[in-house]
Amino acid sequence: MEVLRIVITGAVGAGKTTLIRTISEIQVVDTDRQATDETALLKPTTTVAFDFGRLTFAPNQALHLYGTPGQARFDFIWDILIQKAHAYIFLVDAHRPQDFRSGRRILSFMNQRAKIPMLIGLTHMDCPGAWDLDDIALALGLFDEATRPAMVPINPTQPSSVSQALMRLVQELMKAPVLN
Amino acid sequence: MAITSSLNDLSLAELFQLIEYRRKSGCLRISTLPNSLAPEAKTYHYYIWFQQGRFVAAVNRLDGQGLVSEITKRGWLSQRVVERLSSRCPAKMPLGVYFKIQGVLQSEQLHLLFSTQLRQAASLFEVQAGEFNLDTNVPLPWNEVTGLSLRSLDVALGALRMLNNWQALAEALPDPSLAIQSRGVIQQKCRLNALDWQVWEFAQGTVALKNIARQLNQSVEKIQQAAFRLVLAGLVEEVPVTRPTADQKIRSTNLIVEPSTLETVAESNEVEKPKVSASFLQNLVSFLRSQA
Amino acid sequence: MINIIAIQSILQSFVSDISDIQGATLVSPDGLAIASALPERVDEERIAAMTAAMLSIGERIGRELARGQIDRVIVVGEKGYSVLVNCSDDAVLLILANANAKQGLLFLEIKRAVAELVPLLAEQPKANLLT
Numbered sequence: 071m072e073v074l075r076i077v078i079t080g081a082v083g084a085g086k087t088t089l090i091r092t093i094s095e096i097q098v099v100d101t102d103r104q105a106t107d108e109t110a111l112l113k114p115t116t117t118v119a120f121d122f123g124r125l126t127f128a129p130n131q132a133l134h135l136y137g138t139p140g141q142a143r144f145d146f147i148w149d150i151l152i153q154k155a156h157a158y159i160f161l162v163d164a165h166r167p168q169d170f171r172s173g174r175r176i177l178s179f180m181n182q183r184a185k186i187p188m189l190i191g192l193t194h195m196d197c198p199g200a201w202d203l204d205d206i207a208l209a210l211g212l213f214d215e216a217t218r219p220a221m222v223p224i225n226p227t228q229p230s231s232v233s234q235a236l237m238r239l240v241q242e243l244m245k246a247p248v249l250n
Numbered sequence: 251m252a253i254t255s256s257l258n259d260l261s262l263a264e265l266f267q268l269i270e271y272r273r274k275s276g277c278l279r280i281s282t283l284p285n286s287l288a289p290e291a292k293t294y295h296y297y298i299w300f301q302q303g304r305f306v307a308a309v310n311r312l313d314g315q316g317l318v319s320e321i322t323k324r325g326w327l328s329q330r331v332v333e334r335l336s337s338r339c340p341a342k343m344p345l346g347v348y349f350k351i352q353g354v355l356q357s358e359q360l361h362l363l364f365s366t367q368l369r370q371a372a373s374l375f376e377v378q379a380g381e382f383n384l385d386t387n388v389p390l391p392w393n394e395v396t397g398l399s400l401r402s403l404d405v406a407l408g409a410l411r412m413l414n415n416w417q418a419l420a421e422a423l424p425d426p427s428l429a430i431q432s433r434g435v436i437q438q439k440c441r442l443n444a445l446d447w448q449v450w451e452f453a454q455g456t457v458a459l460k461n462i463a464r465q466l467n468q469s470v471e472k473i474q475q476a477a478f479r480l481v482l483a484g485l486v487e488e489v490p491v492t493r494p495t496a497d498q499k500i501r502s503t504n505l506i507v508e509p510s511t512l513e514t515v516a517e518s519n520e521v522e523k524p525k526v527s528a529s530f531l532q533n534l535v536s537f538l539r540s541q542a
Numbered sequence: 543m544i545n546i547i548a549i550q551s552i553l554q555s556f557v558s559d560i561s562d563i564q565g566a567t568l569v570s571p572d573g574l575a576i577a578s579a580l581p582e583r584v585d586e587e588r589i590a591a592m593t594a595a596m597l598s599i600g601e602r603i604g605r606e607l608a609r610g611q612i613d614r615v616i617v618v619g620e621k622g623y624s625v626l627v628n629c630s631d632d633a634v635l636l637i638l639a640n641a642n643a644k645q646g647l648l649f650l651e652i653k654r655a656v657a658e659l660v661p662l663l664a665e666q667p668k669a670n671l672l673t
Contacts, residue, residue, distance in 0.1 A: 072526065072527065073524070074526050074530065074531075099606075101595070101599065103572040103573075104572060106570050116572055118572055118591075118594045118595050118598045119594075119595040119596075119598045119602075127533060127534055128537070131530055131533055131534070133534065141573070141591075143574075143591035144595060145490070146595075147595055154523065156523060156526060167253070167259050167260055168255065168256070168258070168259035168260075170259075170260070171259070171264075178487050178489050178490075179489070182490060199254065201253060204272060205253065208268050208272060209260070209264070209268065211481075211487055213484055230542050233538045233539075234542045236534075237535055237539060237542060240531055240534055240538070241535075243531060244531055
């Protein structure tokens with residue numbers, strides 16, 4: 071069995087679990103628990119270990135998707151998951167500037183732990199109050215337009231949108247020499 | 251386009267950084283809100299103007315009379331003269347520049363007016379509860395502009411150097427358990443102080459801020475503040491500690507004695523991963539394309 | 543309002559009374575510490591998050607493999623035990639014990655502690671766990 075492991079990360083409420091549910095062929099193995107911290111204001115439950123989804127696209131070839139928790143207190147899980155990942159998608163909600171700071175911290179954590187191909191997925195780009203792409207990049211600490219990762223709008227609830235983003239990520243993977 | 255949010259989400263310092271790097275022009279409106287310390291406080295509005303990422307003016311009114319009232323308050327010109335002259339100021343010429351050309355104000359006086367505006371902007375960095383709106387679609391109020399300008403980042407760094415109450419920035423400061431890592435850029439004219447440069451010496455990502463504090467014999471808060479200034483200046487980024495040394499037990503996952511296993515994992519950045527073949531990726535792409 | 547002080551004192555006396563027990567913490571299922579009696583150098587916040595993650599994975603394994611309701615998750619190392627016990631819908635208890643602990647006795651003591659904790663946890667509505 072050939073497997074590609076992709077991690078979906080991002081701040082609380084960015085849409086990580088949703089994205090995996092949208093694309094997975096199996097019922098997602100989630101570890102949602104009732105939120106009792108400030109997360110509860112945003113959504114009733116929160117991932118405390120990881121989500122797991124699978125997509126088998128050919129005999130003996132599958133994509134495994136792992137979703138991380140968003141809160142920094144679970145950074146040991148971030149570490150466990152990212153170490154084994156081939157690539158990752160970092161999700162950020164474009165119309166929630168209050169999450170950019172924690173997003174930046176997740177991003178710098180991931181970037182330091184694993185130098186692997188990645189993609190930034192921007193959700194809610196079409197909502198009122200959404201920041202524009204370049205402003206978000208800066209808020210995430212990505213100062214250099216030339217070297218920053220690819221950033222694409224994504225709708226985690228829509229299978230076609232998720233497929234497109236994954237396709238873009240695979241392109242990044244094909245660019246990475248170590249994998250071929 | 252406009253950006254609106256709360257100062258809790260994005261500090262004024264981070265906003266100034268955004269304005270500088272994105273070379274924004276327009277008006278930043280700050281509205282203070284009552285907070286836990288001052289529940290009865292009134293809402294005040296302040297307006298800070300930028301051009302191409304540079305700070306050009308700060309006023310607390312929108313009637314265009316901020317600069318002239320400063321001039322008359324100082325007794326430099328009479329109300330009558332100011333009114334007569336400003337009505338003749340050509341379009342898109344800063345009023346300060348026009349007054350200087352007319353010979354009624356000296357450059358020292360303009361500098362003084364500009365630093366008054368700067369001080370007003372700097373005082374806003376202590377605002378604990380407030381909202382901001384950055385509107386990049388409004389023309390500059392030439393009446394309020396001295397003609398002098400300063401890099402927004404320098405305004406922010408200058409304000410942070412003088413900041414007494416850091417409460418407003420508590421959430422923005424890097425966690426004491428994090429380290430700083432150089433971004434590999436050298437920016438010359440950064441308005442940083444001596445302590446900032448001492449902290450900068452640790453920008454290898456290997457020492458947690460709380461341990462830098464111990465080594466430099468400073469409070470953890472002072473080090474966090476210095477690190478924040480370095481982050482703001484674009485010199486470093488905050489990162490988790492990489493190669494933990496014996497004196498860093500904070501992230502230790504082992505409860506009782508031994509060194510941590512998690513840190514061992516963290517140290518070895520390259521975990522052996524099964525390679526994925528090119529044909530695998532191609533299959534995946536064609537599958538995804540059929541779904542997209 | 544949850545009686546943190548009462549819970550704290552149960553945890554403390556539990557840890558000090560029983561020789562092989564090294565620490566105890568009660569955490570919410572989403573990984574926030576409610577009360578702790580942990581060794582000094584332990585990062586409470588971090589352990590709380592780990593406890594929640596571990597139990598949720600344990601429960602998930604239990605469900606996938608049809609093991610029924612999960613009572614506890616045990617991690618046994620050469621230096622001792624970490625035992626995670628479901629106290630109620632709102633709390634998980636983590637107990638640390640050294641390698642000298644006798645498993646049977648250990649579980650018995652834990653059961654006793656849980657029995658003491660459960661009534662205290664039942665008193666308050668869920669939302670108040672935060673305070």
